[in-house]
Amino acid sequence: MQDQDASxxxxxDIAQRILAGLEDVLARRPFGEIAVADIVASAGMSKRAFYEVYPHKAACLMDHADRFHTSWVEELEARVLDAPDRLAGAEVAVRAFLTQTHERPFLARAHLVDLYNLGPEAIALRRQVKGRYATMLQRLSAADDGTEKVELDGETALRIIGAIDDVLIALAFDDVDDAEFERRAQSAVALVRAVFVGLWVEQEWGPIDLNRLASGAAPDAS
Amino acid sequence: MQDQDASxxxxxDIAQRILAGLEDVLARRPFGEIAVADIVASAGMSKRAFYEVYPHKAACLMDHADRFHTSWVEELEARVLDAPDRLAGAEVAVRAFLTQTHERPFLARAHLVDLYNLGPEAIALRRQVKGRYATMLQRLSAADDGTEKVELDGETALRIIGAIDDVLIALAFDDVDDAEFERRAQSAVALVRAVFVGLWVEQEWGPIDLNRLASGAAPDAS
Known part of the structure; x- marks a missing residue:
């Protein structure tokens, strides 16, 4: 048993160091231009050690994405819970994620786009990761703590995460200045807010007749 | 001049036939596995003809995406204008687009994901295409025709298109049955509706205090 534990x-430990190596190389180059040799060189490991742990480069990226987003889900949930209310929390979380995408575009591209080209398992992981953010969103919006609360089904939560995903993908590929970053961050937050307000209003009062709304009349309380 | 016109x-004509050839091959195989030889074989053209018109395979895909989405923007706008109201129109449009993505996943992947890997020009085109859909959405939501009307700034319109884009990307990669297709379509439409309701409510009455909303009170008419 002790031998097994040691192994x-x-x-x-090898995986940890290899993943750090991958992250380091992804700071400078896109995933498609990175070879296993680059990863191990950066990690100070041998190729042999790499293949002890990962069958191929794609498996290494998948493991990285898996761990990275598991820890981000926890991190973002903590930040939201720290905020004065849920929408303020959503803004903090969206901004934190946009900032890290902006700072590490190749890493973001690898997780957001390259995974799609690495076969069914990678595509499934991509979907799973999104699902974890959506579940976090559901958990947060359902919390009965006297702040904003809205019934959020799984599909709608996935659509909200998807809207943010789209902002992240664009951000990972576009060369944006601070003003443009700010515009995108604000519009992402505004979208999340609008969805919550829209869902909530109709959950409270039933379907809104948009023609009546336009005339400035208050909806009937149901 | 006549010679130039003929040329x-x-x-x-060559471009038209090559694009049809590309579309034909994309019905069966992903873009990454398609060679110029496959495109010209399917088009019944020579490689020489191909290179008269396109410098490389990526240019051919870019031209295809450009024309394809120009015509879809027109098509969708017409369908929305035909619908009884804007939200019904949005549903028709979203469903039409999801259906075509579902039916031609490799074509959709090429436009939605592969373009990201084909260099700055292709990335710029990807952004441009999205911008055209967003502009259409702004045009439609601004139409003062007595149906739903909401002030939609360019960034928010892009975010809505992005949310739909995300559904399309997932649909192009996932193997979904009819029930799952329906769930995604409904949630995409529900998201668009929620955004419009949410934007409109706050545009009409000013910022909604979500805590008050939760208590079931009607907002003050401003």
Whole structure:
């Protein structure tokens, strides 16, 4: 048993260092231009060690994306819970994620786009990761803590995450200045706000007749 | 001049046939696995003809995406204008687009994802195409025809298009049955509706205090 524990600890340590190496190379170059040799060079490891842990480069990226987003989901949830209310929290979370995408565009491209080209397992992981953010969103919006609360089904939560995903993808590929970054961040937050207000209004009062709304009349309380 | 006209007509004709060839091959295989040889074989053209019109395969896909979406923007706008009201129109448009993505996943992947890997010009085109859909959305929501009307700034319009884009990307990669297709279509439409309701409510009455909303009170008419 002790031997097995030692072996597992060694594998975990190798993986840790390789993932740090991948992240380091992704700071400078897109995933498509990175070879296993680059990753191990940056990690100070041998190719042999790499292949002990990962069958191929794609598996390494998948493991990275998996861990990275697991920790981001926790991080963002904590930040939202720290904020004065849910929408303020949403703004903090959206901005934090946009900032990290902006700062590490190749890493973001790898997670957001390159995974699509790495086969069914990678595509499934991409979907799973999105699902974890959506579940977090549902958890947060359902919290009965006296702040904003809205019934958010899984599909709608996925659509909101998708809207943010789209902002992130664009941000990972476009060369944007601070003003443009600000515009995109604000519009992403505004969209999330609008969805919550829209869902909530109709959950409270039933379907809104948009023609009546336009005339400035208050909806009937149901 | 007549010679020049004839030459232009000939180029346009070659392009037309090559694009049809590309579309035909994309019905069966992903863009990454398609060679110029496959496109010209399917088009019944020579490689020489191909290179008379396009410098490379990426240019051919870019031309295809450009024309394809120009015509879809027109098509969708017409369908929305035909619908009884804007939101019914949005539903028709979203469903039409989801259906075509579902039916031609490789074509959709090429336009939605592969373009990102084909360099700055292709990325700029991807952004441009999205901008055209967003502009259409702004035009439609601003129409003062007695149906739903909401002030939609360019950024927010882009975010709505982005949310739909995200549904399309997922649909182009996931193997979904009819029930799942329906869930995604409904949630995409519901998101668009929620955004419009949310934007409109706050445009009419000013910022909604979500805590008050939760208590079931009607907002003050401003």
């Amino acid at each position: 597992l600890a060694r594998t975990a | 232009l007509a000939r180029t346009a």
